[in-house]
Amino acid sequence: MSLPGPSRSAGRFDSALDNLVRQFARPLDCLRELVQNSIDAGSPRVEISLGYTAREECNGTLAISIRDFGEGMDEHVIDHELTRMFASSKAGDLTKIGRFGIGFTSVFAIGPEAVHVRTGRHGSGWELIFHPDRSFHKIRVEEPVRGTSVTLYKHITSAQRSRWQRDIEGALSFWCEHCSIPVVFDDTSLGLQSIPRLAPSSQSSDPFAAFATTAPPPVRTITRPLDLPDAEWTVHHCKDGIDILAGISKTPTYRWYNGGLTLLSTTDPACLGPHEQRLGFLSFKVQSR
Secondary structure, three states, X not given: OEOXXXXXXXXXXXXXXHHHHHOXXXXXXXXXXXXXXXXXXXXXXEXXXXXXXXXXXXXXXXXXXXXXXXXXXXXXXXXXXXXXXXXXXXXXXXXXXXXXXXXXXXXXXXXOOEEEEEEEEOOEEEEXXXXXXXXXXXEEEOOOOOOEEEEEEEEEEHHHHHHHHHHHHHHHHHHHOOXXXXXXEEEEEOOOOOXXXXXXXXXXXXXXXXXXXXXXXXXXXXXXXXXXXXXOOEEEEEEOXXXXXXXXXXXXXXXXXXXXXXXXXXXXXXXXXXHHXXXXXXXXXEEEO
16 A cells, blocks of 8 residues: 555656655654644644664664544544545544645655554554555554554664754744643653753853753653743733734744644744734734634
């Protein structure tokens, strides 16, 4: 079995999936899509964990796992939505953040060696293994499975672990900072405890402080309430399911969210259009529920 891909004969789909994968500005934007799917599945939280398995002296495999506790998928959903491009039952449901069945294709943007999906619904359980060419195997699991877990496997060097950890946490913090459910991040299995990390502040009077080893909490929650930490004062307004937090700060920023997931974050006042002169001096966050 396979997803439509570049080596398939179906003419109009030959490059469609590749184009969809390339639409994501950064490969790790796929994490936003997976968290979005978890929210739409009704999960009370999302857990992201990192692991690393050494294969050779300086090489190994990074595992990025996204787990939720939502409604999961049965065989019908797998066959007609997950593995079929553009198909999604969310298209007519305005309570869902996603609209089209293309979010899962984003996982191929990082060039994984394999993608493992474990899911279940109504007492059934399924595992899927996706290969780099987007072909896949589907296996029935005997025991019931709750929710869905997606694990991406990527070959990296040992020295690259710190950069991947930083970039993954950064992507999650950017996209999911005000997510409507807790997003928890765990990198304890990455084996970075002995690797120096950049200290969080470069303003220290100690010239060597930037090279100090810092130890963030082993498991931390990415999400937090709507805030403007750099603003001198703030005003909060809520109406018709839309939250607006505005204030004055030295560097005005403008951010929009849907369900707590970032839609746009910019410091360019041109995004305000005709309201630039009137609102450009404000920092604000607008969140739609």
